[in-house]
Amino acid sequence: MQPDPFAHALLPAGEFSKAERAAVYRAIETRRDVRDQFLPDPLPDDLVKRLLGAAHSAPSVGFMQPWNFILIRDPAVREAARAAFSRANDEAVEMFPDESRDLYRSLKLEGIVKAPLSICVTCDPDRAGPVVLGRTHNPRMDAYSTVCAVQNLWLAARAEGVGVGWVSIFRDEDVRGLLGIPDRVEIVAWLCLGYVDRLYGEPELALKGWRQRLGLDALIFQDRWNGR
Structure with a gap:
């Protein structure tokens, strides 16, 4: 057996302390999709950089x-995005049964104008070339990796007292045109960020x-689909 030439790079992998574990689980369990509780205070640049650093530390297939x-602070751009959302939201309400529409209309589903910062998270499928380790048989692995970055940012934001809202109700071409995003690049998330108290x-x-949270036990199978 050949020795591992990279063994020197290995670090101890022990469990976190009890307090550290509790903090991780607290961030996960109290993370919320914020729609209307944003405060107007701007987010400091160093804080935004920490959140982006957390996102950039996400796992990605084939690295x-x-x-x-894309950081969006310009009020005019955010207002144009809000208008695009409103058009799509008017279309969306008609897709639900009559008995659900009043409740849908009562929900505040976006904070594009109220939150001081928006971040559009995109996925470049060409970043690592045409053949990517781990993507050879599932071409969506790049988008799945990008979603991991969104989750990292969201949990780091919760730890920093920053709320995040994910806006997904818009026509792709509206946001693509507004932000000048190339056709080959996928829009994964429009995130609204701001302090919350x-x-x-x-x-x-x-x-x-x-909708209510599903029971976890009903979602767990053993060894095969629907295996109990």
Whole structure:
């Protein structure tokens, strides 16, 4: 057996302390999709850089790191994005059954104008070339990797007292044209960020009766689909 030439790069992998573990799980369990609780205070540049650093530390298949982050602070650009959302939202409400539409309309589903910062997270499928380790049989692995970056940013934001809202109701071509995003680059997320001093104790959509959290046990199978 040949010795590992990179053994010198290995570091201890022990578990976190009890307090550190509790902090990680607290960030996960109290993370919320913020729609309306944003404060107007701007986010300091060093804080934004920390959040982007957390996102950039996400795992990526083949270490392709396919993400880019477009920081949007210009009020005119955010207003144009809000208008694009509103058009799509008017279309979306008609897709739901009549009995759900009033509840849908009552939900505040975006904070594009209220939050002081938006970040458009994109995925460049060409970042690592045409053949990527781990993407050879699933071409969506680059987008999945980018979503990991979104989650990293979201959890880091929770630890920093920053709220995040994910806006997904818009026509792709509207945002692509507004931000000058090339056709080959995928738009993964429009995130609204801002300080918050209050968060719902449970997911807002659950509290307001849109949908409830599923029981975990019903989602776990053993060895095969639907295996109990």
